[in-house]
Amino acid sequence: MAVYTHLGAEDMAALLAPYHLGDLVSAKGIAEGVSNSNWLIETAQEPGKATRFILTMYEFRIEISDLPYFLGLLDHLAAKGCPVPRSIHDGAGNLYRVVATPRGERALALIEFLPGVSLHEPTPGQARAVGAALATLHGAAADYPATRANGMGLAEWQRLADACGPQGLASIDPALASLVAQHLPRLAAQWPQDLPTGVIHADLFPDNVLMQGETVTGLIDFYFACNDVIAYDLAVTHAAWCFDAAGLAFRADLSAALLEGYASVRALSGAERAALPVLAQGAAMRFAMSRAYDWLNTPADALVTRKDPMAFARRLQFYADPANGGVFAL
Amino acid sequence: MAVYTHLGAEDMAALLAPYHLGDLVSAKGIAEGVSNSNWLIETAQEPGKATRFILTMYEFRIEISDLPYFLGLLDHLAAKGCPVPRSIHDGAGNLYRVVATPRGERALALIEFLPGVSLHEPTPGQARAVGAALATLHGAAADYPATRANGMGLAEWQRLADACGPQGLASIDPALASLVAQHLPRLAAQWPQDLPTGVIHADLFPDNVLMQGETVTGLIDFYFACNDVIAYDLAVTHAAWCFDAAGLAFRADLSAALLEGYASVRALSGAERAALPVLAQGAAMRFAMSRAYDWLNTPADALVTRKDPMAFARRLQFYADPANGGVFAL
Known part of the structure; x- marks a missing residue:
């Protein structure tokens, strides 16, 4: 910033x-x-x-x-x-x-310039509006003629993990290296291949949504936008919005509202719905790896504040836990 | 920033x-x-x-x-x-x-919120407007009832110089330590004692002036404002405005315009006029010393960019050079 x-x-x-x-x-x-x-x-x-x-x-x-x-x-x-x-x-x-x-x-x-403010602590009504706005974006972008590959897809997570190395990851947190070793090959093996693709925002964090009350007044910062699995964008947005900012606790109310809002505009297929847990694990891995790389490679005198990779490593663990399998049941 | x-x-x-x-x-x-x-x-x-x-x-x-x-x-x-x-x-x-x-x-x-933009390369017309705005401020503040001592006055320059130490100053630039040793005691001895005092802005750099065309739309950032020698404020503004941003060359046209603009609103007494060269040396010393201290004491990971003390050390040399004695002749 x-x-x-x-x-x-x-x-x-x-x-x-x-x-x-x-x-x-x-x-x-x-x-x-x-x-x-x-x-x-x-x-x-x-x-x-x-x-x-x-x-x-x-x-x-x-x-x-x-x-x-x-x-x-x-x-x-x-x-x-x-x-x-x-x-x-x-x-x-x-x-x-x-x-x-x-x-x-x-x-x-x-x-x-668009009016609106970015939220730290969304309400369910606001999460529902964001879900609906994301689905509307997916529909509106369906006939966008240009294409761009996702430069932050699975191959890039692997590259970033390799660039950090097990020692680098362990220097951030002892648990991070084993978490990556445990989940990254499995995600590569399980990654869905036949889901609908389209234009996705790929980075719809609260910072990138302007709101006034429960109205979305701006979706901004499209600099990770690309063509990829549409449901992956919902998984990214879920990982970004549905955890308590302070304690990282899962917020079931925000999750349900976000998913409902999305489905109110664009119906998810059975295959998309079934894939959401692994897509969400991938989304968490993506931000854990990019943050880990930045953590190890941001000069101490940089003007930007490093973001904690562990915030997303913990979300990865949450999504990978079979006990949380019901989160995406709509 | x-x-x-x-x-x-x-x-x-x-x-x-x-x-x-x-x-x-x-x-x-x-x-x-x-x-x-x-x-x-x-x-x-x-x-x-x-x-x-x-x-x-x-x-x-x-x-x-x-x-x-x-x-x-x-x-x-x-x-x-x-x-x-x-x-x-x-x-x-x-x-x-x-x-x-x-x-x-x-x-x-x-x-x-005030409209207007901060200039990098003022024109003489803009410098004239700034001089007039400063004089107007001095007049308008004359009956401001509160008082505040100048925390960045001569005693503080001395304290900052001591805190840096000759070695610290020399680590910034070999010439800086001798410049301070040469001029700081002399400034203390020559500092004018009987000039009119009042409320001064004390930091009227281009960053702190908003303009539209040749109109001053905002004087901002009063967090160094204090009660001190009024003509010193003109000297600070002169040191801040009348040198080419890139080459540090003295800009006689801006200097003349700033002084004319000031005098068009508030006449300088003979004593004030005579004191301007030493006041300007003091102004240059003030920013050289605060920047030198910050230079040596700003953590490498700070969010702010350090400013070069030598920009003002060179202005101090300029003002102290008898060949430039005519600058303040109005």
Whole structure:
């Protein structure tokens, strides 16, 4: 959560000029995103009539060649009424621009500002709304023509686990190495092969959902979006939303509400339903492994705060416990 | 520039409840301030009518007992038409509140959001406007009844220099230790004693001025404000504004414009004018010493970026050079 590139008003005005949005009224670097710098900006075509946007400068991890997929998806979903920020095209119709900065060339894009706040402690009514919004997204994205492979799929979890090594994993927590050794080969063997695929968000944590009351006003941060098993996206969202933030205790009420909300918009097939426990184990493994890798490879002076891999290692144990098999019975 | 305390929507709504501002519409952590966390928040008393505020949580360095001075000053200046953010009082009339957070008790305050952007490369017209705004502030604050000593005055520069020690200073730059040894005792001996005093901002860097075109729309961040020599505030502002951001070259055009703008609102006495060179050396010493101390004492994993003490050591040399004695001739 940081702004990596410092921009003065003059730099900002120059970056925005190709968008023909009027005069720059305000620009605040905002503490969101770990791979990019973001500013909440306000421009006015005429005095007193200001419009707000989010300007994103891509700093790490994101391939510029993926930007048309991500930004085009926003436009596709917004056109179908999904609460996602439209991308703002420049005067030449470009979805993104590449600019020179003191820290090298950077891609930047401009998107709509959406109201709403991110929750820490959702209510069941809010979890239900998120489930419904996710299912609506899956439906609206069904005819999105572009495709992108999931760069954070099973093969990547294996690569990250190998990169950490058993000793590295054990240095995070003695239980983590054995947990990975126990579950990762099994997940690879059991991973469902014939479930419906489509465009998935793949990272729908509470941070990436803006709400007002029980209304979802924004689904944001599509930078892990890809084509993969649709029900896996529900499993990711379940792992991200249905555990108590403080104690990591499973919240059966949120789980039931999220699943109900999803099913109220998109019916899960029998095969999808049956696969949810293993998909959820995979989702937990995915975040445990990416966090473990970041834990071991984040410089001590980084501007980002490392996230605890064990929060998801414990969720993996929860989902893998046969005693919890009834969680996904709808 | 960081948000030190992570607040979810529920925490934020609870913090704001005593202010009776309506429903929380949006909240973004903003990358401003090094001693505090700041959020740009938006609330609505009725749908579609949103108002914006800045919520500040004081994390380090600021004494809660100083908050009435800082926040009361904003209200005093705003009532006189200065472009400063009014403080928003809670339902009981409190200027600030103390709340429990996961990281301990914290004071927080709410102020108006002001439009405008901070400049990196001001024009002479903009420097003139800043000079005039500073002089207007000095006039408007003349009858502010509260007082606060300057905690960053000469005695503190000496204390910071001693805390760094000659070796510490030399570790930053070989020239810094001798520069301090050469100039600090001399400044103490020559420091003007009988100049007019009043309320000063004491930290009016470009970051702390919001502008639209050549209009100053906001003077912000009054957390070094105090009662001290009025002309010293002009010297601080001069040191902060009149050097090229990249090359540290003196910008005679900005200097002349800033001084003219100031004098257009508040005439400097002959004694003030004569003291400006030594006051400016003091201003440069003040920022060189606070930055040197922070340079040596900022943990490598801190969320803030260290600022180069040498930028102000070089300005000290500039101001101390008799060849530049004409800079402050108005």
